[in-house]
Amino acid sequence: MGLDLAPDSLLIQLGDNIKGRFSYCMAPFSVGTDPLKLRFGDDIPSDTGVQTTPYTTVSNVNYYVLNLLDISVNSIPLRFPAGTFQGGTTLGFIIDSGVPFTLIDEHTNKVNAYTALTEALQKHYDSFGLQRRVLPGNDQVCYEDNLDFDQHPSITYHFEGANYTVDSRFVITIFGVSESYFCVNVLKGNGVSILGANDQQNMRIIYDNNINSIQFVPEECEHDTA
Template structure:
């Protein structure tokens, strides 16, 4: 992806009214996304073939799915710790941002977590930090740094996110599997590059000055300094900034086949364009124990065949487990394979695809492929009867174009249905969001979407 070296993706949703912001534009701005396999990424793996890129996307998707399932579980800190330890904070984040912290600014790269809350970066002096090859933020050298006072709402009450210890507001985040970070809850000014010539300064922003980081395995020897939380949690960057961005953010993901040539943009507030096609709206589902963006999925269609899942098949449990979420960090979509109400949704969806494609004599089913997809076919070059898939959400049908339902290996002459099984959640991942304008509108607590050619979003 041809993104500027100082690029960023941010997601904004709920308001915290106590924060004042300063923008180059009063009510909106536009930023760029850095995928980890982009040449602009500090953990760029080198030039990869299309096949290698897709294999990595699938690996990230599976790791991301495990992470989401484990961290949204009521037993997140104890459930299957060995499954999460090797992938946590390493393979389950595909996107990152470059930001400046403090005044004068210290540039850091942070991994994006749409399901996480606190923004944190390693800080000097550090009691126990992993090696970081970029400079750590030194709060003593910033003119705008402050400790978050114990009187702050985020640090008061039995259910507060942080705790007051020895007159300091401190945090301790346990990601499960032995990975954790702790430090001083702080307030600072953040600087985000808009392009090569201008920046946006936001503040004050609550963040974590990490002094003790355990078992966090960032790739490539410390190029990443921390995590940028963008969830519905009140301490995420999204929540803190939404008052000025009118509770709205929007992105349009350029197809992965074009991602090295055209950047994907994230727009905020007044910078969100008016869609050129029909807008569809579905409400977010309140899920008290989860900060992910849950949607009310009622049913699924393969082509014109509606599968007729029983009510509640895709509903979230009261403890936050299960349900259907939209997550751009989960690249390959997944359908829950756990039996709910006597049905295995993943198996039924894949059976419907198999039934459709088996009806064409010119298609030949093949077995194992390098990408690991379960349903693949050899096909002649002139075959063009690929089918769509529809997510039937509350009040809106989200139709995935046939081009983005499947993965195509042109050299191998085969295609595969681009779905993987989920162990609890159904996830509308980035593969099914290609060439779709997706807007998170907190004013109406809903997701808006419309078809768009994302490479034209310049």
């Protein structure tokens, strides 16, 4: 459809008709395949508790680039050095509903952000004595599935002026039947970090070009039908 910042995108073409704003709220993928309701302008709900973080633009790139400061696993910050997701060879951190899983760049400035995050996740799961599952050609954090295990961590992305927390139920995907295992929904990024669609479930996300910002607030998105 084209809702980025390109001059020929639907968002830019609609212009003042939508007052520079659009929003969506992705219902959990597990509840079915009802169409996503895309809202514009005054049709966007005015929820309380909305957080706001500015986006910037990068030359020759039409994505919404966010200023990511740090990441926490179960409220424990990884304490990335200032500028980790800016400069160097990394494009930065963008939000994209067209990418299924979140990507964390391994070529971030000063430190390998993907390795730092996966090591924190492994430390969490290893503390429960779970058995790691190694998948050929796959660097995801995966473990043999203990059907009684429910201590999955939350992941919080600390943006400029806002904290975006991915609920623990959306952090992993369970695979297999007779040999079940689960993997954390974070993949290795090559030159860019992306907040993907899986981590946008049950979150009202508002793109507001009037203030050059992304806004978000938790919501039970399956009820977004009015």
